[in-house]
Amino acid sequence: MTQTESLVKILLIHGPNLQLLGKRQPEIYGRQTLEDINSHLREFALGKGVELKTFQSNYEGAIVTEIGDNINWADGILINPGAYTHTSIAIQDALSAVNLPVIEIHLSNIYARDDFRHHSYVSPVAIGVISGFGAFSYDLALEAMVQKLKENPVE
Ligand code: DQA
Numbered sequence: 812m813t814q815t816e817s818l819v820k821i822l823l824i825h826g827p828n829l830q831l832l833g834k835r836q837p838e839i840y841g842r843q844t845l846e847d848i849n850s851h852l853r854e855f856a857l858g859k860g861v862e863l864k865t866f867q868s869n870y871e872g873a874i875v876t877e878i879g880d881n882i883n884w885a886d887g888i889l890i891n892p893g894a895y896t897h898t899s900i901a902i903q904d905a906l907s908a909v910n911l912p913v914i915e916i917h918l919s920n921i922y923a924r925d926d927f928r929h930h931s932y933v934s935p936v937a938i939g940v941i942s943g944f945g946a947f948s949y950d951l952a953l954e955a956m957v958q959k960l961k962e963n964p965v966e
Contacts, residue, residue, distance in 0.1 A: 818862040819960050821953070823852065824874060824887040825867040826893030832918075840918045841945040848946050852953060859957050871895055871902065878905040883907075887956045889949070891916040896931045903932045912959050914952045917942035 825845060828835060834842035849865045856863040864878050864884070872894050874895065878888065895902055896915070906913050913936060920943030921928040934940055939955060941948045 818860055819957065820862045820864070820884055821856065821956055822877075822881050822888045823849070823863055823865045823949075824877060824888065824890040824892070825865070826871040826874060826895050828893055830867055830869070833873050844944045848894060848949055851946075852949055855950060856953060859953070861953070861957060863953075870927060871899055875905045878902070878909055882909045882911075882961050886960055887912045887913055887914070889914050889916055889952050889956060890933065891918070891949075892933050896921070896933055897927055899932050903936055906933065906936045912956065913937045914956050914959075915940040915942075916948050916952045918945050918948055919943060 825947055830845055832840055832848065833842055845867060853863050853865070864881070864907045866874075868874050868877070874892070881888075882904070888906065888909070890902075890906075890913060892899065896917070913933070915931065915937040917940075921931070922942070931940070938959060941952045941955070944951060
């Protein structure tokens with residue numbers, strides 16, 4: 812097996828409106844852009860022996876397709892489903908279908924915000940949720956996923 816093949820593989824999915832990070836309500840979501848977050852995470856991941864693939868879409872169906880397409884590639888999925896967190900049975904179903912460990916991420920603390928943000932369709936199929944630490948939520952999620960995959964190493 813080559814070095815590349817032996818890397819743990821993690822898929823990071825960003826949902827709707829997250830392409831606007833940096834400009835979008837910075838008082839809630841911070842000033843880092845999506846590219847700032849992705850490039851930092853990619854580097855952080857490599858240092859941990861993880862290959863990170865990133866994906867962003869504003870379309871529910873595209874997110875569903877991306878999850879399914881990675882059934883044989885990914886060892887784990889990190890996902891910030893954006894507003895689809897609170898609406899999408901299709902994303903919940905896709906995550907259940909691939910049967911991979913999932914960590915749900917939010918920049919903001921969804922429980923300190925509007926009532927409609929308190930319910931998540933993703934949480935029931937996630938091993939955990941990290942919410943409220945801004946861009947650092949992604950670092951925490953990656954760290955947690957690496958620990959999880961080391962506990963149950965992939966073949
Ligand atoms: C979010 C929280 C969601 O409620 C919201 O719709 C988003 C971003 C977050 O990262 O805090 O788009 O997922």
